[in-house]
Amino acid sequence: MSNVLNILIIEDEPAIADNLIHVLEMDGYQVSWFATAGEGLNYLKANDPALLVLDVGLPDGNGFELCKTIREFSGIPIIFLTARNDEIDRVVGLEIGADDYVTKPFSPREMLARIKLRIRSRPIPESAPANQQKGPIQHSEDDLYPENFDYGFHGQMLGFTAVEFKILDKLIQVSANVLSREQLMIAADMAPEASYERNIDSHIKAIRNKLKKVNMSERIKTKRGFGYYYNAQDSE
Structure with missing residues (x-):
């Protein structure tokens, strides 16, 4: 069974997704990319990726609303990727369950570092302490x-x-x-x-x-x- 971690990207701009996919695959990750909220949500329900990079502005929905839906059934680490730089948007994103918030334009290498950090921080049920x-x-x-x-x-x-x-x-x-x-x-x-x-x-x-x-x-x-x-x- 493969130990390669899968990163899910839900982003409707191909150029941005391609840059991120390139950096992730060069670092040994597998990447699943979808341009719409619906496709990404269906994939997440059927699979267990290690982390989700989620755009806020999607053609068929709002990333904030999608995040709230995901949090009803999954604890996957979520990093918002968005052009919205207002403090209120960052606060809302974190309040509804995101683990990080990155604004465009961004450095793919910095995003890679943040992804690695969130994956290391992900709770692992197999190592659950006694109180669980x-x-x-x-x-x-x-x-x-x-x-x-x-x-x-x-x-x-x-x-x-x-x-x-x-x-x-x-x-x-x-x-x-x-x-x-x-x-x-x-x-x-x-x-x-x-x-x-x-x-x-x-x-x-x-x-x-x-x-x-x-x-x-x-x-x-x-x-x-x-x-x-x-x-x-x-x-x-």
Whole structure:
């Protein structure tokens, strides 16, 4: 059985797709490319690619909406590739479940590095820790508990992405201790680039929005000028 990883690209501009395909195949990846949301979604439902590069503007749909659909059945790492550079678009993309956001024009080599990073960060069920085994779950004192690389509350899983889970998990592990953006980047296996530091803020906002479902968004605290910390005693 082949160990070659498959990267799924959903992008309607052939020139952009060709550049990315060339770099990926030169690095030993297999690539599946589709120009429409429908074709890409059908492929993903029938296969298990290692990562998805997803354009936002597609001829038959919106990449944001497609991402939300995918997150209903798959935890595949998703990198948005788009010409939309507004902060609100980046925040929305991360909040709905994407793991990274790259704007056009972009460096194919940089994209390759980001793809490798996200693949390394992907949770592997075969290596699941004890708290993911079947049977009674060991809840934390506030009943926010980890399970299958996600956090839940009273049986409701909150749908964190791989990056969000790693950030929240690290904050909970060192509860009440402030972590800098750089420390959270390291915890989430994010590339050590200055441009990534503000992405942490977007991920924190997404985490807070998901904790808000169970009235816990106030537990993620901001220490201005330093970073973030988790306070299990605070709820809305």
